[in-house]
Amino acid sequence: MLIATTRTRSTVPGEMFNGERALAPAFADMTISIPPNKLRKKGQVAWPKRLPSNPATDFATVKANDLNIDEAKKWLSTSVKKAPDGSVLVFIHGFNNRFEDAVYRFAQIVHDSGVHSAPVLVTWPSRGSLLAYGYDRESTNYTRNALETLFQYLAKDPEVKEVSILAHSMGNWLALESLRQMAIRNGRLPEKFKNVMLAAPDVDVDVFRQQIADMGKQHPQFTLFVSRDDKALAFSRRVWGDVSRLGAIDPEQAPYKKELEDNKIMVIDLTKIKSGDSMNHGKFAESPEIVQLIGQRISDGQTLTDSHVGLGDQILVATSGAATAAGNVAGLVLAAPVAVVDQDTRDNYATHVGTLAGSSSAQPATTNCDQTRPTPSCKR
Template sequence: MGYLVRLILAVSTTVLAGCSTLGTREISSAELASLTPPATVSAEETKEDRQYPVLYGTTRAPSGDGTYSDQRDVQVHYGKVMVKIPKGHVTGSLGKKAIWPWRSDTHLSVQEITPLRSQDDFVGLMQRSLSNIRQTQSDYVVVFIHGFNNSFNDAAIRAAQIGADLDVPENNMIFFSWAARSSIDQYTVDEATVDASEIYLRTFLQSVIQGAGTRQVHVIAHSMGNRALLRTIVASLENASAAQHMQFGQIILAAADVDRDLFAQLGPNYLKVAQRTTVYLSPYDYAVHASGLVHAYPRVGCGDVPQVMIKGIDNVVSFIPDDIPAHAYFAEALPLLVDIKNLIRRNTPERPAPLWNYNNGFWTIGEAVPGALANRMRCKTQTTLHVNAG
């Protein structure tokens, strides 16, 4: 067992690297989906270079080179980043830097960071940007919250990749970057920092909601970023009147590095603030599996069946083998990108058989990877906690 734990931990260090109305009658999500064709995601390479803008809020201290450091600040900094998505970009990929001069560089890269002076400037920029796009194209914005071992630029690039691949209109993709250390040996430091980020994330999300106006705000939280989001939602419900509660469209909880028992206790709060909440987990997420071993208790984002089943919250277990050891599968596997895009666009997933299966109250995609090593390292759910949020 000691060998297996060490092996999993060694592998993990490499990978931790809407409601609508027609007249006065409310349209159900099922009706809305029937009126909206299923969304797809193109698997073709991009034909030309593209500059993709993403807005941001960060609690990182500014650095001297025009970007942001891995040190905490005691305020939210706002701004806009231009990310280059080069010709040859493949959906679900961050690209590769060219080693040889005759090969094309397909790696996404930060081109320009433009800080804003204040929260009001950020809200104003959002309002102006969204007003320039037809309402039918931009009736939503998407906020991405990154996880452990991410720099500011890492977060910006991942947000741009997700936004571009999901066809999120320019300036509608937003990310929040807490002061994670971009180092695999700083896990406990990041744990302390993400816990201290809750009040700032709450402020930022309130700014986004104000800037979005009547548009829906969808949230995608990844890995340790789920901890900040969960605490933020709980705090907003405890400290605000019903009229001031933050309301969201889709909340996507991807590869959540969150304690199973804590999620069983606090997770039902998502039902109070989101139109739909979806948990994505994988038995091959060795990063989250390693976190479970470190903490001695299972994490929400790793298992072969859901760790927690809360009535009203959807669970998707991904057996897709393309990204073993998996941790970013939600943003890299084409079927899951399609799934998220349908949730955002239609509030209804498009999960056709035989690729998708629904049994025992949750969804699965793909089949278990054969082989003794994959089976030994697979994260197996020992007990599913069932919560009736009634």
């Protein structure tokens, strides 16, 4: 992976970058070895139990080379040519992440998703401490110009055909602010910026509303991953004056439902997904099915809600086997804990429920459009 960072280079042996702020961006080329699948569950990072790491059982850094900016551009050019669709995946980590946390998590996501894009990790100065929330937040603002510069380069590079952005937690603030800044500066966002995936965004929902407006009508396909049991975002909400955080909203409630629909933002509700994370803040990366499906969509060069076969349809296919075995509608509900909020998936879900219920026509039922939760066939 290519590392682009505003962290300071560390003087500690064995540590490449620390959590302090550098005067200028730095770059590196890193290769991470991942143990065989039989020794690790997808969605998990096999942290080294001792140093040096054992590549047979643990994630291990096998190459870590500093690059200057020209070398970084050469790395990107070479890697993009290897990607079947000339695509780049940019990952921006969240709050409380040491450098190695961000590197290994991104390695896990790229490996488990099967994505073939050139992987670029943007890592900003986080001190890796729960008590450094304020410092981390200001570090995202400190990194905003550097990330926009990277985005501008990707937009102008003719070899880069498509850009997808994946941000987690506080990293969403950095991603959204840099995209907003770029849109204001250029008058629009580039068409090659296809997908922006917002995982558990620690962003004020009111501010997000304005950020989207500032980006203009032509913006990438946004996919929002929410979980109402996210304890980290519940804490953040208290810190920020009890204003809802974007990653913890109920997408079925007003005013969010209409606003999301108007902006064509796809929402994947992970509230019912069980997580090994006690804070329920990292479900996106820890859910093997979700990571794999998104990787497939990026690799296919399609948006997550492309045509009539969206990510939600793939989730239905992945979960409907258990429902068929149960032989009833309840089985489908239990087998599909991920709620996908986009119109095509709603239609297909309703049809599938009708089939399991023994409907002769297998058509979605209609309802009054004045009801709080209209069915898919109630077109507005």
